[in-house]
Amino acid sequence: SYVLTQPPSVSVAPGQTARITCGGNNIGSKNVNWYQQKPGQAPVVVVSADSDRPSGIPERFSGSNSGNTATLTISRVEGGDEADYYCQVWDRGRDQYVFGSGTTVSVL
Amino acid sequence: QVQLVESGGGVVRPGRSLRLSCAASGFTFSSYAMHWVRQAPGKSLDWVALTSYDGSEKFYADSVKGRFAISRDNSKNTLYLQMSSLRRDDTAVYYCVRVDCTITNCLFDYWGQGTLVTVSS
Numbered sequence A: 001s002y003v004l005t006q007p008p009s010v011s012v013a014p015g016q017t018a019r020i021t022c023g024g025n026n027i028g029s030k031n032v033n034w035y036q037q038k039p040g041q042a043p044v045v046v047v048s049a050d051s052d053r054p055s056g057i058p059e060r061f062s063g064s065n066s067g068n069t070a071t072l073t074i075s076r077v078e079g080g081d082e083a084d085y086y087c088q089v090w091d092r093g094r095d096q097y098v099f100g101s102g103t104t105v106s107v108l
Numbered sequence B: 001q002v003q004l005v006e007s008g009g010g011v012v013r014p015g016r017s018l019r020l021s022c023a024a025s026g027f028t029f030s031s032y033a034m035h036w037v038r039q040a041p042g043k044s045l046d047w048v049a050l051t052s053y054d055g056s057e058k059f060y061a062d063s064v065k066g067r068f069a070i071s072r073d074n075s076k077n078t079l080y081l082q083m084s085s086l087r088r089d090d091t092a093v094y095y096c097v098r099v100d101c102t103i104t105n106c107l108f109d110y111w112g113q114g115t116l117v118t119v120s121s
Helices: none
Strands: A009-012 A018-023 A032-037 A044-047 A061-066 A069-074 A083-091 A096-099 A103-107 B003-007 B010-012 B018-025 B034-039 B045-051 B058-060 B068-073 B078-083 B092-101 B106-111 B115-119
Touching (some): A009 A018, A032 A061, A032 B106, A044 A061, A044 B106, A069 A083, A096 B045, B003 B092, B018 B034, B018 B115, B034 B068, B034 B078, B045 B068, B045 B078, B058 B068
Parallel strands (some): B010 B115
Antiparallel strands (some): A018 A069, A032 A044, A032 A083, A061 A069, A083 A103, B003 B018, B018 B078, B045 B058, B092 B106, B092 B115
């Protein structure tokens, strides 16, 4: 089955940039979605189809995807960005819906 | 606005059964495939099952195949998950999720608040 690998945690100072990676075999050939989950809440889409931002999501959130790595970038990090972040792809060939292992973003 | 409200979770003994429900509103329920996704305590998200928009197609994760059954009633805008032969490793928050698919992408765009299922003796 297709596996998505994320770093367990990322720490960043307020105002700085956080980069969260999502590794997968030739992930650049797939569309990657990113979800933010705060404690006790359901996940929320922050980036879809590699780099699209849903309405209501700040421009500080952006995404890219190439080769074997997709990246979610959070610019000018704020305390409210502290959360778990998950990448997700649809492995069309196997018809599997795969989530990454998740990354906890901590704001120092 | 889109709303998905799960119910039916609780504490159940290993080997027993439980049925979850998800009431949908704010969109044309019968036009969308619907999924269940679960999250064990402190763990990542884990896809469980899906039903097509009309209920004619159903797919399951290997971990629940033969034990769980997904269904829907479009006249009631409600999604179900019948869980049987429950095991301790089925303990998780279960989310009802609307999924919007294109040719190249399936986006889990709206999630319910989740319902906790605890399998324990």
